[in-house]
Structures are given as C-alpha cells and as structure tokens.
Amino acid sequence: MKVDKVIASATTILPLRLKDMSYSVGKTRLLDGIDLTVKAGRRLVVMGPNGAGKSLLLRLCHGLIEPTSGSISWQAQDPRPAAQAMVLQRPVLLRRSVRANLDYPLALAGYARAARYEMVQKTLARFGLIPLAERPARLLSGGEQQRLALARAWALRPQVLFLDEPSAALDPSATRAIEDLIFQFSAEGITIVMTSHDLFQARRLAQDVAFLHRGRLIERGPAAQFFDAPQTPEARDFLGGELIW
Amino acid sequence: MDSPFLIAIGLIAAGDPALTETIALSLKVTLTAVSISCLIGLPLGAGLALAQFPGRGAIVVAFNALMGLPPVVAGLLVYLMLSRSGPLGDLALLFTPTAMVIAQTILILPIVISLTRSVVEDLWAEYREQLRSLGAGRLRAVPTLLWDGRVSLVTGILAGFGRASAEVGAVLIVGGNIAGHTRTMTTAITLETSRGSLGLAVALGIILLLITLSLNAAAWGLAQSARGRLG
Numbered sequence: 001m002k003v004d005k006v007i008a009s010a011t012t013i014l015p016l017r018l019k020d021m022s023y024s025v026g027k028t029r030l031l032d033g034i035d036l037t038v039k040a041g042r043r044l045v046v047m048g049p050n051g052a053g054k055s056l057l058l059r060l061c062h063g064l065i066e067p068t069s070g071s072i073s074w075q076a077q078d079p080r081p082a083a084q085a086m087v088l089q090r091p092v093l094l095r096r097s098v099r100a101n102l103d104y105p106l107a108l109a110g111y112a113r114a115a116r117y118e119m120v121q122k123t124l125a126r127f128g129l130i131p132l133a134e135r136p137a138r139l140l141s142g143g144e145q146q147r148l149a150l151a152r153a154w155a156l157r158p159q160v161l162f163l164d165e166p167s168a169a170l171d172p173s174a175t176r177a178i179e180d181l182i183f184q185f186s187a188e189g190i191t192i193v194m195t196s197h198d199l200f201q202a203r204r205l206a207q208d209v210a211f212l213h214r215g216r217l218i219e220r221g222p223a224a225q226f227f228d229a230p231q232t233p234e235a236r237d238f239l240g241g242e243l244i245w
Numbered sequence: 246m247d248s249p250f251l252i253a254i255g256l257i258a259a260g261d262p263a264l265t266e267t268i269a270l271s272l273k274v275t276l277t278a279v280s281i282s283c284l285i286g287l288p289l290g291a292g293l294a295l296a297q298f299p300g301r302g303a304i305v306v307a308f309n310a311l312m313g314l315p316p317v318v319a320g321l322l323v324y325l326m327l328s329r330s331g332p333l334g335d336l337a338l339l340f341t342p343t344a345m346v347i348a349q350t351i352l353i354l355p356i357v358i359s360l361t362r363s364v365v366e367d368l369w370a371e372y373r374e375q376l377r378s379l380g381a382g383r384l385r386a387v388p389t390l391l392w393d394g395r396v397s398l399v400t401g402i403l404a405g406f407g408r409a410s411a412e413v414g415a416v417l418i419v420g421g422n423i424a425g426h427t428r429t430m431t432t433a434i435t436l437e438t439s440r441g442s443l444g445l446a447v448a449l450g451i452i453l454l455l456i457t458l459s460l461n462a463a464a465w466g467l468a469q470s471a472r473g474r475l476g
Contacts, residue, residue: 059374062378086378088374092371092372092374094389104379
C-alpha cells in the first residue's frame with residue numbers, strides 16, 4: 001500500500017480536463033457545456049457572481065458529485081485520484097482535537113500509526129498549530145479553524161488543492177494569513193484551483209482566471225488579460241460593478 | 246406504628262441484605278440489557294441512518310413506535326416465547342434473570358436504535374461532503390459519526406437506562422418476582438405495597454428516585470462539560 005502511494009504521488013495526475021461538462025438538477029442546468037483544462041503548477045481562480053456555479057464546478061472537479069453529461073478526466077486514468085484535496089466553503093471539523101482532525105484523513109488513507117504521528121507533528125509545526133494541538137477543533141477561532149482546514153487538506157500532500165472561498169468569513173489579517181499559505185502551497189508546486197467573490201483577492205492570487213456566468217464558462221485565460229481587457233460584456237460589468245465599491 | 250419513611254431510612258442506613266440484594270439484581274439486569282442494546286442498537290441505528298433501501302421509512306416508523314411499547318406487552322411477548330409451550334420453552338429461561346434481561350433489551354433496543362438513527366442522520370447531513378472529500382465511504386463513516394455524536398448518544402442511552410430501571414410490567418411477567426432470584430426494585434415495591442409492608446417499598450422507592458436523579462444529573466453534567474470541551 002505504501003509503495004503504491006509513493007508511485008501515485010510521483011506521477012502527475014494533471015492536467016485535469018473538463019469536456020462539454022454539464023450538471024443539472026431536474027430540468028435546471030446549473031452548469032452548461034464547460035470546457036476547461038486545469039494545468040499543473042498554476043493558480044486558477046474561478047470567478048463570477050453569486051449563483052454562477054463556482055462552488056459546484058469545484059465540487060465536480062474534486063469528485064464530490066458526478067456530472068450529468070460530458071466528462072471530467074485526470075491525466076492519471078483514475079476517476080478520482082487520491083492526490084487531490086479540497087477545502088469546502090464551510091469546512092466541517094470533527095468534534096475532536098486539532099490533532100485528531102489532522103490524523104483522521106491520514107488514517108483513512110491507510111498510513112500506520114507511527115507514520116501518522118510523524119506526519120501530524122510535521123503538519124502541526126508547519127501551520128503553527130502546535131500550541132492548539134490538543135484543543136477541540138470546534139472551539140478554535142474562525143481564522144484558526146480555516147488554518148486547520150487548510151492544514152488537513154495539505155497533510156495528504158495533494159498535487160491539486162481546491163479551495164472554495166477560502167477566506168469568505170475572515171477578517172483582513174486572517175485573510176492575509178490564508179493568502180500567504182496559498183502562495184506557499186503554490187511555491188511548493190501544488191496546483192491551486194479556488195473560487196473567490198473578492199476581486200482584490202482574485203487579483204492578488206490569480207495566474208489564470210475562469211469566469212462563470214449563469215452556469216456557462218464565458219471567459220478563461222491568463223489573469224492579466226482578464227483583468228485588463230475582459231472580452232465579454234458580462235465580465236466587464238462584473239469587474240466594473242465590483243470596482244465601484 | 247412507625248412511619249414508613251423512618252423504617253425506610255432505617256433499612257437503608259443498616260444496609261438491609263434483602264434491600265441491597267434487590268438493588269444489585271435490578272442494576273445487573275438493567276445494565277446488561279443496556280449493554281446488549283448498545284452493542285446491537287448503535288451500529289444498527291447508524292446503518293439505518295446511512296442506508297437507502299425500499300421500506301426504510303417503514304422500519305424507521307416501526308422502531309419509533311416501539312419506543313412506546315408498553316412494558317407489559319414486551320413482557321407478555323417474551324413470556325409467550327419462553328413459556329413451556331413456547332418456541333423457546335426448552336431453554337427453561339422463564340422466571341430467570343436472563344428472561345428479564347431479554348425483556349428489558351426489547352424495551353431499550355428501539356430507543357437506542359431510533360435515537361442513534363436520528364443523531365447519526367443529522368450528523369451525516371452535516372459531515373457527508375466533508376467525509377467524502379477526506380476519503381471516507383459510507384461504511385467508514387459509521388464509526389466516525391458514532392464517535393462524533395457520542396455526547397447525544399450517551400444522553401439517550403441514559404434515558405434508555407432510566408426507562409428500563411423504572412419499568413415493572415416486563416420484569417414482573419417474565420421474572421416472576423421470586424425473592425432472592427428475580428426480585429427487582431420495582432417488583433418488590435409492587436409486592437411490598439400490596440402486602441402493606443410500606444417501609445421496604447418506600448426505601449426502594451427512595452433508592453430508585455436517587456438512581457434516576459443521579460442518572461439525569463450525570464447526563465446533564467456530561468452534556469454541559471462536553472459543550473465546553475468539544476464545542
């Protein structure tokens with residue numbers, strides 16, 4: 001099992017390709033004909049107004065739900081490779097200690113107890129969580145909880161990290177801390193796919209942008225191009241509307 | 246004639262052997278029944294919460310309804326099973342503590358199953374996507390959800406314990422209230438009261454109330470401290 005894991009993480013699972021991917025609930029098309037390639041080593045920010053389908057797109061990519069039609073395929077033939085993790089918009093922390101929360105996914109992945117202890121210690125140290133290790137996760141502050149959620153996702157050494165509004169409910173300093181972590185992950189070679197409704201955050205973090213509008217992906221490309229010269233009226237309105245306040 | 250309360254306090258203070266023996270048997274029977282109910286009911290309730298199959302709704306309703314099963318009816322059912330002419334008559338279990346454990350398990354099991362189902366179902370709604378994201382399938386989620394629901398579950402199990410230790414109908418029918426063998430606190434109260442020997446009845450009543458009170462205090466304290474510790 002261990003050997004398999006090393007091999008799995010040695011081969012890249014990216015790029016991730018979405019081809020004419022749609023997702024419907026009943027007769028409502030929530031995502032429609034999405035074509036998108038997630039390239040290795042980049043920071044992709046999925047943007048768009050509320051209800052455009054940003055979270056849904058991430059959850060589909062992560063494999064939490066299945067597309068109604070079209071395909072989502074990884075370079076690795078595995079339909080849902082292990083070397084990818086997601087921080088949900090409202091991460092659920094287990095009603096246990098910080099340490100136990102970090103240990104849990106490692107136990108699921110089949111690591112032995114001793115190896116897990118080492119990995120958890122490393123993760124605690126990496127995220128400045130050692131003083132909080134024995135505290136109940138549910139009693140941490142919002143910023144600390146988000147840091148733990150990121151740490152839990154990072155502990156499995158994913159190649160891709162999906163982050164759904166990673167700093168939505170945080171104050172500016174906690175937001176800054178989360179963004180610093182995202183830059184560090186990126187520097188470590190982890191591919192980032194995230195949503196953000198905060199235009200300034202998107203400008204700071206994005207290398208690539210995918211712009212969703214009413215379930216359709218109407219623009220994608222390098223961030224600079226998107227912000228300086230949006231091609232569609234919808235994107236122009238969105239950027240303009242955000243900039244006014 | 247002395248007040249039954251004075252006699253009761255005298256009996257309790259003296260540690261009357263008939264009294265302590267009855268208390269010990271009661272606790273033994275009920276604790277055993279609670280343990281068996283948990284062993285069966287926790288995994289079954291959690292499974293019921295996560296499983297999807299036709300007829301699930303009917304089973305959920307049935308277990309909910311069985312929570313209100315009158316103890317005498319449970320006792321009657323076990324009596325019919327264990328009596329000489331019943332299907333399990335050859336086991337000669339009628340009027341033994343084992344029969345009482347079986348009857349009480351029938352009373353507590355629906356409580357444990359229904360409670361577990363409800364607690365785990367709520368947690369599952371909250372945890373589902375997160376657990377899937379972390380790599381836990383439905384089956385692996387069961388112990389996770391049981392553990393994370395531990396506070397509510399223990400509170401409910403204590404409620405089950407309360408129901409079993411307070412009921413008289415089932416143990417009376419299948420146990421027979423035989424002194425030193427199957428006499429529990431509740432059956433003894435029934436007997437002593439009808440015999441006019443109120444001292445022992447009141448003494449047992451006091452003990453029974455104290456047990457119920459301390460159980461509830463324990464449940465409350467546990468929930469309080471857990472809220473502080475676990476969030």
